[in-house]
Amino acid sequence: MRYSINPKFLALEKRLLTIISNFDNQGEVLVKGQRNSIKLFTEENLVINIKSFKKPNLVNKFVYRFFRKSKAQRSYEFALELLKKGIGTPNPIGYFENRSLFTLQDSYYACEHLKYDLTYRELVETDYPDADNILRQFTQFTYMMHQKGVEFLDHSPGNTLIQNKGNGKYEFFLVDLNRMKFHESIDFKTRMKNLSKITPHKEMVAVMSNEYAKLSGESEQLVFNTMWQLTEDFQYRFYRKKRIKKKLKFWKK
Structure with missing residues (x-):
């Protein structure tokens, strides 16, 4: 060993x-x-x-x-x-x-082992209390990560653990770490693409876009349009892959 x-x-x-x-x-x-x-x-x-x-x-x-x-x-x-x-x-x-x-x-x-209160998935799949605040703090966490040159390639709903620290404060922890890149700096489109697997919900993308624009100084409309287009592209590829797999299973039978 x-x-x-x-x-x-x-x-x-x-x-x-x-x-x-x-x-x-x-x-x-x-x-x-x-x-x-x-x-x-x-x-x-x-x-x-x-x-x-x-x-x-x-x-x-x-x-x-x-x-x-x-x-x-x-x-x-x-x-x-x-x-x-x-x-x-x-x-x-x-x-x-x-x-x-x-x-x-x-x-x-x-x-x-880390004890946690929720993952980002609960924000996507349920009407979670204080969701807008958590979304904004999650976006701040992601922006900080991008500023430090970290591109987490598996930045998806189940891979961020969230602890409720009380008084409206939350801490975020990444898991499933084997796919990651470290850069001197990360360009705008790569940053937006890094958020494209997080949620299929347009209203959540709107909240994250608003917060990311505040932090980065970019136009909110540009941030939203780019993030949402990349999200739609990802969702299309994701469900197309699922359909292909389903057809392959059918023909194998």
Whole structure:
């Protein structure tokens, strides 16, 4: 096994290795997805959140072994970079890879489990209290991220955890970190595209556009028109892909 552990958590090294070795048989299941799974493990006062990534296909097993960092390694390193930049994410603990001589077999990312009150998805799917205020603070968080050169490629509804700090204040934390780019600066269209996966609702885009325009100094109409067009483009591609998959499943039958 190849691994790296955050120096702050080195005292847990043996325990972490035991957890990874017994991942399939122990722990509390938090997410059981088709591709990835997440389990929780309690160690004294610490709850450890471990994501097991789907085993790569034959080609990627070789690619991740020699030419590209695994999703687990990228998640860990990107988390450390986000924290350096003052951007919220659960405290990274480490990453772990089971390797053979020529392939990557499987990989795991461990972080401190973060308690949260909602994700952005609740704003999209429900009539959530204080939604306008949360939307504006989320936009401020995203603008700050863009100003620091961070392009979060999976900036989608389920990947931002939100804590209610009281008195109308909220904090935001990014998860699912393995797809991310860091720039010296980010151009306007890339910024708008980065917000195109967040919501299909025009009224929410209008609120975010209003707030982003205030922060950036750009024309509100330009921000809205660009963000909404990119949102519509994304939604079209998303549902077209779903239709194609549905047709393929039908013909396979």
